[in-house]
Amino acid sequence: MTRTSMGKALNTALRDALREDPAVHILGEDVGALGGVFRVTDGLAAEFGESRCADTPLAESGILGSAVGMAMYGLRPVVEMQFDAFAYPAFEQLVSHVARMRNRTRGRLPLPLTIRIPYGGAIGGVEHHSDSSEAYYMHTPGLQVVTPATVADAYGLLRAAIACDDPVVFLEPKSLYWSKADWSEDRPGEVPPPGRAVVRREGRSATLLTYGPALPMCLEAADAALADGRELEVVDLRSLVPFDDETVCASVRKTGRAIVVHEAAGFGGAGAEIAARVTERCFHRLEAPVLRVTGLDIPYPPPMLESHHLPNADRILDAVERLQWSDEPAGRTGERGRHAVDA
Amino acid sequence: MTQLHTATHPHEADAAALRAREALLPEVRALRVLGTEQAAGADPDLLLSFHRRLVTGRRFNEQVTTLTRQGMLAGYPSSTGQEACQIAAAQVLRPQDWLFPTYRDALAVVARDIDPLQVLGLMRGDWHNGYDPRETRTAPLCTPLATHLPHAAGLAHAARLAGDDVVALALTGDGGTSEGDFHEGLNFAAVQRAPVVFLVQNNGYAISVPLHKQSAAPSLAHKGVGYGMPSTLVDGNDVLAVHTALGAAVERARGGGGPTLVEALTYRIDAHTNADDSTRYRPDSEVERWRRRDPVLLLERELQERGLLDEAVREKAEAEADALAAMLRRRLGAPAGLDPMDLFEHVFAEPTSQLLEQRDMLSEELRLDASQGPAGGAHR
Numbered sequence A: 001m002t003r004t005s006m007g008k009a010l011n012t013a014l015r016d017a018l019r020e021d022p023a024v025h026i027l028g029e030d031v032g033a034l035g036g037v038f039r040v041t042d043g044l045a046a047e048f049g050e051s052r053c054a055d056t057p058l059a060e061s062g063i064l065g066s067a068v069g070m071a072m073y074g075l076r077p078v079v080e081m082q083f084d085a086f087a088y089p090a091f092e093q094l095v096s097h098v099a100r101m102r103n104r105t106r107g108r109l110p111l112p113l114t115i116r117i118p119y120g121g122a123i124g125g126v127e128h129h130s131d132s133s134e135a136y137y138m139h140t141p142g143l144q145v146v147t148p149a150t151v152a153d154a155y156g157l158l159r160a161a162i163a164c165d166d167p168v169v170f171l172e173p174k175s176l177y178w179s180k181a182d183w184s185e186d187r188p189g190e191v192p193p194p195g196r197a198v199v200r201r202e203g204r205s206a207t208l209l210t211y212g213p214a215l216p217m218c219l220e221a222a223d224a225a226l227a228d229g230r231e232l233e234v235v236d237l238r239s240l241v242p243f244d245d246e247t248v249c250a251s252v253r254k255t256g257r258a259i260v261v262h263e264a265a266g267f268g269g270a271g272a273e274i275a276a277r278v279t280e281r282c283f284h285r286l287e288a289p290v291l292r293v294t295g296l297d298i299p300y301p302p303p304m305l306e307s308h309h310l311p312n313a314d315r316i317l318d319a320v321e322r323l324q325w326s327d328e329p330a331g332r333t334g335e336r337g338r339h340a341v342d343a
Numbered sequence B: 001m002t003q004l005h006t007a008t009h010p011h012e013a014d015a016a017a018l019r020a021r022e023a024l025l026p027e028v029r030a031l032r033v034l035g036t037e038q039a040a041g042a043d044p045d046l047l048l049s050f051h052r053r054l055v056t057g058r059r060f061n062e063q064v065t066t067l068t069r070q071g072m073l074a075g076y077p078s079s080t081g082q083e084a085c086q087i088a089a090a091q092v093l094r095p096q097d098w099l100f101p102t103y104r105d106a107l108a109v110v111a112r113d114i115d116p117l118q119v120l121g122l123m124r125g126d127w128h129n130g131y132d133p134r135e136t137r138t139a140p141l142c143t144p145l146a147t148h149l150p151h152a153a154g155l156a157h158a159a160r161l162a163g164d165d166v167v168a169l170a171l172t173g174d175g176g177t178s179e180g181d182f183h184e185g186l187n188f189a190a191v192q193r194a195p196v197v198f199l200v201q202n203n204g205y206a207i208s209v210p211l212h213k214q215s216a217a218p219s220l221a222h223k224g225v226g227y228g229m230p231s232t233l234v235d236g237n238d239v240l241a242v243h244t245a246l247g248a249a250v251e252r253a254r255g256g257g258g259p260t261l262v263e264a265l266t267y268r269i270d271a272h273t274n275a276d277d278s279t280r281y282r283p284d285s286e287v288e289r290w291r292r293r294d295p296v297l298l299l300e301r302e303l304q305e306r307g308l309l310d311e312a313v314r315e316k317a318e319a320e321a322d323a324l325a326a327m328l329r330r331r332l333g334a335p336a337g338l339d340p341m342d343l344f345e346h347v348f349a350e351p352t353s354q355l356l357e358q359r360d361m362l363s364e365e366l367r368l369d370a371s372q373g374p375a376g377g378a379h380r
C-alpha cells in the first residue's frame, strides 16, 4: 500500500486496460508527450506507442466522431476531453450518434467507447474550466454516466467503463485529482458492478446522497453533525446512469430523511431527478421533504467568488436543520440558522 | 518590391513531409519587410512607436507572468515572442473597428488602450470580462477555441448590412484552426463577403501538440484559400510585415473586398501558461533559436541600421515599460473589492424568483460571517 492520488489511479487503469486489450486506444488533446494537462495519460504514449495513445488535432467533435468510427470497426476508444466546457463542441456527436447508435441499429452497432471528462470547480480555474455538465449527459438516453469520488473507485470505475459495451461518460472530479489514499497498484481492488452506489458512512438520522467532488464535504458535514447528535449516512452514488434506486432507497427508508448534495446548479440538475425518485419510492417513510444543497443557479463564477457558489459543509448542516425534526435541535455549535428554502 | 524570403514552416519537423505537401501547391513563402528595401521606406515615427510598444508589451508579459507566479492571477497565457502580432493587430484598427481576441491576446487588447486591469480581470479571476465590449469595440477574451470566429464574421456581416464602415479583426492560434468553428466562421465570412480579417498566430504549438500533428496542409494560410478568400503568410516576428499584411487586409475588407486570412509565423517563448511544463514537449535549443529571432531584436536591428536607435529612444521606451510594470504591481496587489452579491446581478435581465431566494441565502451567510468575525463559521 502506498499513498496514491486519484490521477495516478486513473493512469494505472488506463495502462492496465491498454496492456490487457489491444483494441483499447486513447485519443485526445495533449494526451501524448505531455501526458494530458492533468497527467492522467502520463507515460502511456511512451509505453504503448503514439497510435495507442494519440495526440489528435484540436477538434472535439472530430475526436469523438473519429472514435465512433473506430468503435464501428471494432476498437474500444477512450477519449479525453480536456475540460468540461471544451467537450461541448462534441455534444452533437455525443447526443446525435454516440448515445443512440445501438438503438438506431437495433443492437447491431453498439459503441463501446469511454469519454473521460474532467469536471467541476474549486480549483481556481478561469472561465470555462469548472462546469458540472452531468445533467446534460444524464438527460440523454443511451449514455452511462459515472463519476468516482475515491482513489480506488477511480481505478475500478474506469476499468468497468472501458470494459462496458455501451458508451460511458466518465466524469473525473478535478478537485479530487490530487486527493490521496492508501492504494496498491498490484492489488487495485474490486471493479464495481455497473450502477451500484455505496454507503461511505453509516448513520440513522438522515441520508446525504452525493457523488464525485461533493463527497468530501458530505463526510465533513457528517463529522460535524455528530456534535448535534445527528448521525448522517453518506451514500456515494458513483453512477448516475444507471441509477441505484435500491441502495438509495434502502438508506432513505432507514433514516427517513434525505438531502442531495452536488456542485452543479440545482435547477433542473441531477438532484431534481434524485429527489423525485426518492419521493416516489419512499414517500410513506419520509419524515421531511427531500432537500437539495447545490451550486447556485448562475453561470460558473470567476475564481475569486467561487467559494460563494459552491456547496459546503455549512450549507449541508443548515439543510440538515431544516429536515423537520420533532425533537429540539441539540444546539449545534456554530448554529447559523439559515433558512433559504422553507422546508 | 516586396522581397520574399524562402521560409517556411519553421515549425515543420519533417522536411520530407513538408516537401511532399508543397508539391500540392506552389512553395509557400512568408512576407518579411524588416531588413528589406520596403522597410527603408517606412516612416521613422511609425517604427519608433512600434519600438516603444514592443518594449512595453514585452514588459507587460514579463510583469504579469511574475505576478502570476506570486499568486496574484489565477493564470496567464503569456504572449512573449508574439508581441509583433499583438501590437500590429491593435495598430491597424480604427476606433470603430472590432477586435475578437483569445485568452492569449491580452496584450493586443491593452495595446488598444483599454485599461490593463480590466483586461486582466479574466486571468486574475475577479470577473470573466472587465471592459465594456461595445464601448471598446472589443469582444471578451475568448477561451473556448475558435468559437469567437463565427461571431466576428456575423458582426462584420451585420455592420455591412447596416452600411457602416466597420471591420472586424479576429485572432486565433494554430491549434484553433482545427476546430469546426474556425471552418464555419471562415466559410460564412467568405460567402457573405463580410469585412473581417482572420489573423492566425501560428506559434508552432497547441499546448504540447506541434503543428505537424495539427495540420497536414502546406500552410495554415492554405485553409483560407479553400474557402475562397485571399490568404497570406507573414513573418510574425517582423512587426512591419504583420502590419503591412493586416493593413492591406483591413483595407480590402473596408473596400468591400471581403475577408482575408493572414497566417503569422511566430513562437511562444514561455510555456502555454504558468501551469504548463514546456520541457516535456520541446527542446531548449528550439526556444533559443527563436530567441535569436525576437521581434524586439529584429526591429532594433532595423532602427540601428537607419540610425534611429540611440540611448534616448531606449530610455524613453524603458521608462514607459517601467511605469506600466509599476502600475500593474500596485493595482494588481490591491484588493479586488468584490461584492459576492454581484453573482446574481447579470444572469438574466430580470432575476428569477429562484435567484432572488438564493440571493437572500447568500446575503444572510455574509451577514453571519461578518458578525462572527474573520474566523467565520465553524466549518469554513
Ligand SMILES: Cc1ncc(C[n+]2csc(CCOP(=O)(O)OP(=O)(O)O)c2C)c(N)n1
Pocket: A029, A058, A060, A082, A086, A089, B104, B143, B144, B145, B172, B173, B174, B175, B176, B177, B203, B205, B206, B207, B268, B272
Ligand atoms: C474548444 C476548446 N478545446 C480545448 C481547449 C483547451 N485549450 C486551451 S488553449 C489550447 C491550445 C491552443 O493552441 P493554439 O490555438 O495554437 O493557441 P495558443 O495557445 O498557442 O495561442 C487548448 C487545447 C479550449 N480552450 N477550447
